[in-house]
Amino acid sequence: MRTLVIETATAACSIALFDGDTIIANEHQVVGRGHAERLIPMIGAFPEQGRAERILVDCGPGSFTGVRVGLAAARGLGIGWGATVSGFSSTALIAAAHFANPAAADALMVVLEGGHGEVFVQGFEAHPLRPVTALASMKPDAALGLLGGRQAVGNGVLHLLAIDPALAAAEALPDAACTLTLPESLRSLPAVPIYGRAPDAKPVAP
Numbered sequence: 001m002r003t004l005v006i007e008t009a010t011a012a013c014s015i016a017l018f019d020g021d022t023i024i025a026n027e028h029q030v031v032g033r034g035h036a037e038r039l040i041p042m043i044g045a046f047p048e049q050g051r052a053e054r055i056l057v058d059c060g061p062g063s064f065t066g067v068r069v070g071l072a073a074a075r076g077l078g079i080g081w082g083a084t085v086s087g088f089s090s091t092a093l094i095a096a097a098h099f100a101n102p103a104a105a106d107a108l109m110v111v112l113e114g115g116h117g118e119v120f121v122q123g124f125e126a127h128p129l130r131p132v133t134a135l136a137s138m139k140p141d142a143a144l145g146l147l148g149g150r151q152a153v154g155n156g157v158l159h160l161l162a163i164d165p166a167l168a169a170a171e172a173l174p175d176a177a178c179t180l181t182l183p184e185s186l187r188s189l190p191a192v193p194i195y196g197r198a199p200d201a202k203p204v205a206p
Contacts (some may be wrong), residue, residue: 002052004043004077005176008035008070009062009090010138010155015039016176017046025050026177035069043077051081054189056179059087061112061120061135061196071191087189088182090174091135091154095124097178097185098153098170107132109147111156111169119143119156120196129183137196 002024009015013035016026025046031038043050057074060067069089078085091110098104106127112120114137121143123133128143135147140159143152144167152160179187 001054002115003054003056004046004050004083005056005179006039006043006070006074007058007093007118007174007176008039008066008073009058009177010066010173011063012173012175013038013042014174014176015046015050016179017050017052017140018180021128021180023177028175028177030173033065035066035132039069039073043073044063044187050077053081053083055081055083055085057085057087057191058090058093058174059189059192060090060194061114061137062090063115067193067195071193076193086187087191087192087194088187089135089189089194091120091122092124092129092131092186093174093179094154094181095126096181097175098148098172099124099126099129100181101134105151107134107150108153109143109150111143111152111154111160114196115158119159121146123127123150123154129186135194135196 003018005016011032013031014028015043016023055074114120118137122135
């Protein structure tokens, strides 16, 4: 079975096509913005225009716009191809890719850009790969207090390093090519947004 992976929740526009466990094609561009303009042409350049029986999409947390771009594309292609569409979390993918290194520690804290001066944080352990803290959005100084000696990994670590330059940290973005390092339970989530923080807009009180 072929699987197309779409990751647009962060600054990366990253896609990969698998046949079973074998990667056929992948593309990973750090674009910051403009995922909507790049994503479909990137998929169209894949063998058979990326057609697959299953689509996996990054549901977040990350950029509000990026999350929705990926989900819209995945749902649309799923309807057109008759493919199943499932989701995964950007924090879990970063953790899985980091733990794939045999030299990695058994625990870490994923730290992603969260906007409004905050970062998304979530702790993970490796054996088995699982989240050990709930996803949260907070100020960098508060995130530092949660580390508990764990390494920080993600594109939000620069905010923590600005406070503590000696921090054990590694900058990273989700990469679609690493998706199959996730256990099946973490790549079978509902294809719905994981925003990680409450919306900025509030409904007008009646």
